Amino acid sequence: MRALPLWIRFYAIAMTVFILTPLAVVVIAAFNSAEYNVFPPPGFSTRWLQKAVTDPEFIGPLWNSVVLGATTTLGTAIVGVPAALLLARHSFRFKQELEAFLLSPLTLPHIVLATGMLFYVNMIGLGSNFIGLLAGHMVITLPYMLRTVYSVYAGINRDIEEASAVLGASPIRTFFQVTLPMIRPGILAGGIFAFLISFDEVPIALLLTNVTNVTLPVSILSYLIYSYDPTVAAISTVQILIVAVLLFVLDRAFGLNNLVFTSR
């Protein structure tokens, strides 16, 4: 195998600097001792970090975001996996149309769905509660679950499932003991996407949350609009840390490469 040309390597390093700089400055700013963001920081201090992890303005929303992300992931898997199995294994009339319909939330700007959801939840009497928020997040994450499960399932040998059926296993048993273990990488990748998208989503959460179920990105955004002190850097650092640990664990357990390029 040929090695990459030298200039591409230098280019990749330059891009790495570009990509990581804004994240690095957030972490540096979190340990700033001054009252406001200034570069370079005049001194080192952990007081903003202490303030952030004890501030109910951020800790409550952090928990809300985790709960919402986990519920969205589970809901999307329950709704999305059967649909992906149908699309991968069966052919029927309007199949292409169905696939296009199920993937269509991908192309919709979230702010438009958020606006529509705001009118809609009030019209059907749901109000700004968790159900509306969950439904909105399931809609936008469904295409990701469909795609990843579909691509894994399409590459799996059909004979194994048929062998299971021939040997007398019921369709339900075949699904849980044969199909499910084989499509697990797809569900996992789709689940990670679903969690992260829900965890980071702003427009729907901004319009559909109330004081009790506000999410972390929305609470950081509202804080930033009014003030510019390093507390936000501190809570962002905590979030970066959580995600970095998660990413490291995932890479150790499954290999990042296999999760991103699911087609292979």
Next chain:
Amino acid sequence: MQEQAEYGAGPHRDIARAAPANLLARPRTRIAPHLLLAMPAILLLAMFFIGPLLVNFQESLRLDKSYPSLGHYAKFFGDTYYLMVLGHTVLFGVGVTALCLVLGYPFAYALADAQGRWKVFLLFIVVAPLLTNVVVRSYGWMIVLGGTGLVNAVLGRLGLEPLELMYTWTAVTIAMTHVLLPFAVLSIASVLEGRDRALEEAALTLGAGPSRVFREVVFPLSLEGVVTAAILVFTLSVGSFVTVLLLGKTSTMTVAVLIYQQLMVVSNWGFGAAMGIILLALVLASLALHARLRARRA
């Protein structure tokens, strides 16, 4: 009479007589059981995707007491300010898309062809920002570009004048490109990764130079990923408001930020709904363009 004896009398008779005939005939609506697998997903989208969009459209036609009315749309298209914002939004989307493609392509190439440790490293770099919130990333750019930020600190050390970067199109474009770059890189890399490398070997064997191999073999093969990346980045850039809201000001207005203001600040919901429909039309237009390009290539 005979039938009546068999199935009994009264209203039940009709049902009883109809039943066996129906079982023998081909059922009129054939919903095979496996089609039910898609039912939960279809119901979810019907209730919480199509429903909200329809209600949004309906609300956009409501002006004060009159319904249906095209008043909100007339207001938007009759005012040069709103038309200018729409124009800026399109230009902004095109600019960010172009930057993401130009900056992202070589990186995607490196990612697709890298081996071993390098590959994991590059992949980590691309995915890492995706995992941090768009609010956090925009905030990072506020610190980099701000008045007492990193760029001005470096310029100060070099003895240069500080720059007024915050709240300009430059700041918004840089930050937005940074936010959307991973989408461009991953879309292009996944296509480059799956390409048939034997074609390049063949071209090299037949005497083509590396740059010619790239221009005439590799690039055409990757066009599918480039187009996907362009559509994705354009859609996301015209639809996102967080980055523009935090790094921009009234002079850097886009349709998405206008919608945010109508809903959160001015509370003119109907006008916000109408602008949502206009934004949706813009995205659908870009998708239609995509479909036409694909059809022409095929």
